[in-house]
Amino acid sequence: MQKINLNKDLNEVLEMFPKLKLSEKDKKKSVCGEIAIFDAADNYVDSFDIKVTIPRNYPHGFPLLFETGNKFEHIPDRHISEDGSCCVSSLQESDLVSQKGITIKDFFLRYVIPYLANQLYFDSQEEWANGDYEHxxxxxxxxxxxxxxxxxxxxxxxxxxxxxxxxxxxxxxxxxxxxxxxxxxxxxxxxxxxxxxxxxxxxxxxxxxxxxxxxxxxxxxxxx
Incomplete structure (x- = not known):
């Protein structure tokens, strides 16, 4: 049942973001490729190259987002962790979410899109849309x-x-x-x-x- 649900969830994400593709290496699944960001009026703003890794115990565990196109500097002040993953939430929130479980579609909608949109907002406004968070x-x-x-x-x-x-x-x-x-x-x-x-x-x-x-x-x- 878990495998069937994961395949179904992945297909939903690939249909929603057609420039993404599924990758599997050493039995670890990830979603890679280009993702477009649109504004509130549904106008295209920009695109990012990304990779999202799928936890082995999906839907539990917290997926990891990586920005692979180097569109912005990978430093703590741009909310990048030491391992290169994107800080899409607090450690405490990701802990709670990982225990309750999250679908890969919800991860994209709740974390990936807002994180990337916020990076674009920072590039244009030199501040974060909802304020900054300490590291x-x-x-x-x-x-x-x-x-x-x-x-x-x-x-x-x-x-x-x-x-x-x-x-x-x-x-x-x-x-x-x-x-x-x-x-x-x-x-x-x-x-x-x-x-x-x-x-x-x-x-x-x-x-x-x-x-x-x-x-x-x-x-x-x-x-x-």
């Missing part, structure tokens, strides 16, 4: 700061430790310390983070602790 450890901190609505990195780390070791019920007092029940306070935040993989939280904790130490050393050096 690496700073990006991880930014994600949790916005999720928890707190600025202090040590508070963020403490909360992640808490979520990594404890489960909460709807009628428990909220983790924020308000005294309200979780169901009447930050239930949406908890429902979001409780679905993260243990590996994702542990990796984020590692990066945040390293970032905290780095900032502490910098602060000490400035005070000397």
């Amino acid at each position: 690496g450890s700073d990006g991880i901190l930014q994600y949790y700061r916005e999720l928890f609505k707190m600025d202090d990195i040590e508070q963020v780390i403490s909360l992640l430790y808490f979520f990594n070791t404890k489960k909460m019920n709807r009628n428990d007092n909220c983790f924020c310390g308000s005294g309200s029940k979780l169901k009447r306070c930050h239930l949406d935040v908890y429902c979001n983070i409780k679905d993260f993989s243990k590996t994702r939280i542990e990796m984020d904790l590692l990066y945040l602790k390293q970032l905290s130490k780095k900032r502490a050393r910098k602060q000490q050096n400035q005070e000397l």
